[in-house]
Every structure is written in structure tokens, then in C-alpha cells.
Amino acid sequence: MADFNYAFISLVLLLPLALLIFLYLIVRPRSVNIPLKNRHVFITGGSSGIGLALAHQAASEGARVSILARSLKKLEEAKDAVRLSTGIDVAVFAADVRDYDAISKAVDEAGPIDVLVVNQGVFVPQELAEQDMDEVKFMLDVNLLGAFHMIKAALPTMKNRVDRRPASIALMSSQAGQVGVYGYTAYSASKFGLRGLAEALQQEVIGDNIHISLIFPPDTDTPGLVEEEKRRPELTNIIAAGGGRMKAELVAKKALNGIKSGSFIIPCNFEGALLSVATAGLSPQRSFLMAFLEVVTAGIIRIVGLCFQWVWYDSIQKWHAQKKRT
Numbered sequence: 001m002a003d004f005n006y007a008f009i010s011l012v013l014l015l016p017l018a019l020l021i022f023l024y025l026i027v028r029p030r031s032v033n034i035p036l037k038n039r040h041v042f043i044t045g046g047s048s049g050i051g052l053a054l055a056h057q058a059a060s061e062g063a064r065v066s067i068l069a070r071s072l073k074k075l076e077e078a079k080d081a082v083r084l085s086t087g088i089d090v091a092v093f094a095a096d097v098r099d100y101d102a103i104s105k106a107v108d109e110a111g112p113i114d115v116l117v118v119n120q121g122v123f124v125p126q127e128l129a130e131q132d133m134d135e136v137k138f139m140l141d142v143n144l145l146g147a148f149h150m151i152k153a154a155l156p157t158m159k160n161r162v163d164r165r166p167a168s169i170a171l172m173s174s175q176a177g178q179v180g181v182y183g184y185t186a187y188s189a190s191k192f193g194l195r196g197l198a199e200a201l202q203q204e205v206i207g208d209n210i211h212i213s214l215i216f217p218p219d220t221d222t223p224g225l226v227e228e229e230k231r232r233p234e235l236t237n238i239i240a241a242g243g244g245r246m247k248a249e250l251v252a253k254k255a256l257n258g259i260k261s262g263s264f265i266i267p268c269n270f271e272g273a274l275l276s277v278a279t280a281g282l283s284p285q286r287s288f289l290m291a292f293l294e295v296v297t298a299g300i301i302r303i304v305g306l307c308f309q310w311v312w313y314d315s316i317q318k319w320h321a322q323k324k325r326t
Ligand SMILES: NC(=O)C1=CN([C@@H]2O[C@H](COP(=O)(O)OP(=O)(O)OC[C@H]3O[C@@H](n4cnc5c(N)ncnc54)[C@H](OP(=O)(O)O)[C@@H]3O)[C@@H](O)[C@H]2O)C=CC1
Pocket: 044, 045, 046, 047, 048, 049, 050, 051, 068, 069, 070, 071, 072, 074, 095, 096, 097, 098, 119, 120, 121, 122, 123, 142, 146, 172, 173, 174, 175, 216, 217, 218, 219, 220, 221, 222, 223, 224, 225
């Protein structure tokens, strides 16, 4: 009996330890630190919301910051706001990410980029059956093809940068890029698309010491969300509430910390951390501790995910039943 206990206890302790050591040895790519001080951080959609909060924080960390968006007026206002709070001047570029020539001109003018944050995004929620194809195309063009345009324009000089220090390309996805959400067929598709782009691109640019990050915020208080909420379907509200809600400043802080530590997947709150473990899939994981968590919780987190689906489909069913009655 004593022998059995001894064997049992050592197994319980040794197995996790062996797993930890194994994961420590195999996780790839290796962890990396990406400094921001005195480096060029280029943020698309940097004139509002999360992008503007990122511009503030990158500037206060000593980066040289450029922001790009369509409206020059909003860009100038953002520039004034950043100067007021940090004393630093950001460079502004007015261009539409759907126009490859315009953004490649902006990127050339801005000079070699060390950290590219592809953050621009549009979101017009509606059931696909009701939504015009123009709006579907609009979201895919700005959110997904716009990201391709930015990366294509910036990559040549990023690859040829003279200092070979680690560089970063960060993509602003959304929790709706980890799980499909009612009312978001086009939006979710555009954000899921970023993940495929990111996973493939990381393999292509690791040799150039360029590191990809994907950021997954929940609902975040921004001018964009205020607009969105004017026309969000009730069920979108109910399901999105499960992801929590954050201030843009905190999302920007989590995002910058994740970028600096080279994390491939960057959740922003507790619900987001759960969602990231649940949807780890075959994404790279640089942290052996996170990898450990993913492995040991794999079964239970699937159960949690299935419970979420149960609640969501229940809400959908109730909503339909109620609609029939009224
Ligand atoms: N707020 C939220 O709840 C969440 C947001 N996100 C994502 O975070 C990102 C930022 O969102 P948020 O801060 O709320 O958005 P905002 O609407 O507040 O700001 C969007 C920014 O993108 C710019 N932009 C929009 N379209 C284009 C375009 N075609 N070309 C260039 N710039 C463009 C806007 O400037 P201009 O209009 O002048 O071009 C603005 O600077 C988006 O990718 C969004 O999907 C993810 C999860 C939650």
C-alpha cells in the first residue's frame, strides 16, 4: 500500500513536470522581446478608439509613431491630442487601406517600419439575409484586403531593415475572429481571415526576425462601437456580452504588452483568455506555460465552450419563440 501511494504520488508530480520540460524544449517559435523605444511604430486606424489609445501609449514609451486613416481632420485632432498628453508629435498619413497605391506612397514617406499595427476596421452588424452585399464587401475589403495591402506595402523595407533587431506585425482581430457571432457573418469572416493570414505569414517572415501578433479584444468603448450599437441586432448584443467589455486604453495596454513580448495570440481580458485557450488550434505558442495550460485544460475547456453554445442557442430559440408570439 505504501509502495502504491509512493508510486502514485510520484506519477502525479512527475508527469506534469515531464510535460512542462517537454513543452519547454519544443515550443516554437522561441520567445522574443520586441523593444519599442526609439523605434518606428506605424498604426493604421490610429485616429480613433483603440488605434488612438495605442498611439498615445507607444509615443509615451518613446517610440516614433505614425498613424494612418482616411479623414485628415480626425488625424490632425488625434495628433493634437497625443501632443497634449505626451509632448510628442506623431506623423499622420491620410489614405484609405483599400487603395494600394495611396498606402504604399504613405508607407514610403513614413520610412522603414519596426512595428506595424494593422488596426483599421469597420463593423456593420446585420443578419446576412438582410444585409446588402455592398456592406459585406466593405467589411472584407477594409478589414481583410486592407490588411494585405498594408503588409504588402510595408514588408519589403521591414525585411531589409539595417538593424536586425526583432520587428513585429500586429493584426487587430476581435473575439468575433475566434468564434462566429450572430449578426457578424462578414465581420467574423474578415477577422477569422486575419488568423489564416497571420499563421501563414509567421512561417514566411520568421527568418527575417519579424514576429506576428493577433489581438482579440471584446466589445471596447470607442467611437466605432457607439456607431455600431445604433443598429446591432438584439441577439448580437446578448452573445457579445459574454465576452465582457473594456476601455480602449486597457485594450491598447494589453495589446502593446503582448506585442512587446512577441505573443502570437493576445487576449485582452479573462473571457478572452478562456476563449484563446479554447481556440488554440494549431497556432504557434511561444510560452511553454501557456502551452501547458492549453494541454491540461483541453477537455474541460471544450465542455465550457459547449455550455456557451448551449446558452447561445437557447437565447436564439427563445428569441424566435418570442417573435412568433408578438
Ligand atoms: N470597438 C470594439 O468593440 C472592437 C473593435 N475591434 C477592432 O479594433 C479595431 C479598431 O476599432 P475601434 O477603435 O473600435 O474603431 P473606430 O471606428 O473607433 O476607429 C477606426 C479607425 O480606423 C480608421 N479606418 C476605418 N476605415 C478605414 C480605411 N478604409 N482606411 C484607413 N483607415 C480606416 C478610422 O479612421 P477614418 O474613418 O478616418 O478612416 C479610425 O481611425 C477594428 O479593427 C475593430 O474591428 C475588435 C474588437 C472590439
